[in-house]
Amino acid sequence: MTTPDRTATSANPAGSPIPITRADCQQRDANDPLRKFRGEFLLPEGTIYLDGNSLGPRTNGSAERAQEVVADEWGTGLIGSWNSAGWWDLPAKLGEKVAGIVGGGAGSTVVTDTTSINLFKAASAALKMQAEDSPHRRVILTQRENFPSDIYMLQGLAEQLDDGYEVRLVDDEEVTAGFPTTMSDEVSLVVLTHVNYRTGRLFDMGTTTSAIHSGGALVIWDLCHTAGALPIDLAGSGADMAIGCTYKFLNGGPGSPAFIWVAEALQNRFSQPLSGWWSHAQPFEMAPDYRPADGIRRYLTGTQGILSMSVAELGLDIHSRVDMEQIREKSLALSDLFIDLVDERLADHPVEVVTPREHAHRGSQVSITHPEGFAVMSALIERGIIGDYREPEVLRFGLTPLYIGFTEVWDTVEALRDILDNRLWDTPAHKVRGAVT
Template identity: 85%
Template sequence: MTNPELSTTLDRPACERIDAEDPLRDFRDEFILPPDTIYLDGNSLGPRTKGAAERAQEVIEDEWGTGLIRSWNSAGWFDLPATLGEKVAGIVGGGAGSTVVTDTTSINLFKAASAALKMQAADSPDRRVILTQRENFPSDIYMLQGLAKQLGNGYEVRLVDDAEVTAGFPNTMTAEVALVVLTHVNYRTGRLFDMDSTTSAIHAGGALVIWDLCHSAGALEIDLAGSGADMAIGCTYKFLNGGPGSPAFIWVSEALQNRFTQPLSGWWGHAKPFEMSPDYAPAEGIRRYLTGTQGIISMSVAELGLDIFNRVDMSAVRTKSLQLSDLFIDLVESRLADHPVEIVTPREHSHRGSQVSITHPEGFAIMSALIERGIIGDYREPEVLRFGLTPLYIGFTEVWDTVEALRDILDDRTWDAPQHKVRGAVT
């Protein structure tokens, strides 16, 4: 384990002592969480940031209500995508002028993949295969399949297993591959892929790469520019705490920015949008990745989450994240050994994101029983219970309490009650 103090020999008071000395403990005050709740689902939706309601009210009452249309200039609305993009770039190692916050992750993937394939068609017209992980988040796969179908003419999506990615694509990086789209952290298992070596392997094979950072931005240190990556996308509502459905981001390397052909050529990406020209001319640099008018209220609220990271030492976040997940894994192995529980998150720090995922045949019902106790994780098919370990507001005591609650639920078969078998529209 990273810290020899954190072992299965400790008890709850020891966890409390470690929490009291945590250098990140003051960041918990930046979030508003319900009392008597342990929130372990920040890898799906981050909690409300302090001041979010007040900021939304300010935009609605003052900037919109009083400033009206003048606020596009006076309140900086027009520049918000780039303003927030600079803050995201600092979190993901993107460099100045490399990122905009806009649209959704799926839409940004469509834009990036379309542009990448067009670049490849100009340089290597016989490359028409898109590779992505079989366990990529389904929306990414769906968007790529839809794009390939739209393009026709031999374009296709091929799915690869995580082991193939980790090995550097020894069997699948053929001369047909134009583009590889990878999730940095597997949303189900929490497996982290090495960005530097994987990007190098893809480039050696003649393909471009797009990284999906939804489950890593704000959770660990990222160096997009240093890795040599081509493009990246991600959301702001998970570890970045932007709010439900808050806008996503897109990053493009400096070398490719002005080669990017916008497939959704809306007026916000125009070089001179207010000339109202009937002909599209793309803006120079990062603004060409915009499409239409932006959602100002959600963007303004999302900025609060991004601002927290201006004051966060990401190396400290990563260290605590690994310590929390080490403790979680050790406690599950030692205290739930009598039950059919399997840890599917890698033990190796270099392959682990900021979550722990375990499987059990009754995973959905167990998570339902856990949520009833005020401990909120989530469930993913098949049989996976996910626990997001967000170091800014989760401590070691909460990890202890979560595993103890799991032990009670499994020992007493609390999960077997009828109400825990009923599924809502969202699981």
């Protein structure tokens, strides 16, 4: 996709404007040390893909790996592949790779189930631990703007426990301030998404975890929008538990399995609410009574999806070769450029950047609002520039440094300018919504 080489400006630390041109962006791409990873992903020709924060693109070799599992490991090895192909060990093997990405430490993580199921397991176990130590605590806190599935799972769990538990919602500002008004001796558990899925606001894991522990509560972090996007130090932050998915920034494929991490000190206190045979201490004894395994296998439930896990491993292997600090540096540079161009090029339109401008509070996306956000995004997608839309009025643009460059950011804002200047979004076709937006 080519666009006119127009000029925008960006403020340097001294406050004077720095010219930005498309040629400048092309030069930055040519000098980008992460550019070599672009070939690890298979994207349609002419597409700018800015939705990796929702579903990462196909990894190079994923179709071949799936075929290998189906034709050879399943087709020829049959049931013997549980041993010969290492199927049985995949949850822990992949968990070690995830742990390296999120700062979890050895033996701390398994890849298994879905994010929602892992949240149910983790929250149930955390509440039981707290009930043993502080039986009066019956409140679960979570963000009002948490991903809705997390809220629903917590509400459902509280209803099932039927012992006076309740879920209370807090605003992002309350979290950032360290819970000055909502933390009390009633609070048992706090469940937080590390990055607000709608706005891209990032929360400081270390200071927030400390504030929660000071109030006597445990914390579970949802890393769906940060795992693979920025450096994370779960163990160093003092976090208790964490969950997350592998199909966004980790590029595991649609519906690829999630992960669960638990701090070493809590692992053998974990009471498994979904006590399936994979978490049994001796699963092939086929004993009638459940006896949980020690360590991280305790967090498994039933038979794993081997095909999806095998493909997801390719995305994890890419990240094992990447410096997460380089990813973060480029992510912030891409989002700085995006925000500067929006400020400069779209100033005549009712557009607002809702992603925090401070680096310390920004994830790896830029979100903007427009009163006709859905139709504007539809018009953009028609041009082969794929972001997504979230209510109310939010256009989301995921900035994945491994396959997105500075020129694509330039071209995206230029396309937005054209669509808005000429009201190209204002057609009946762009206002028709499918089941997935």
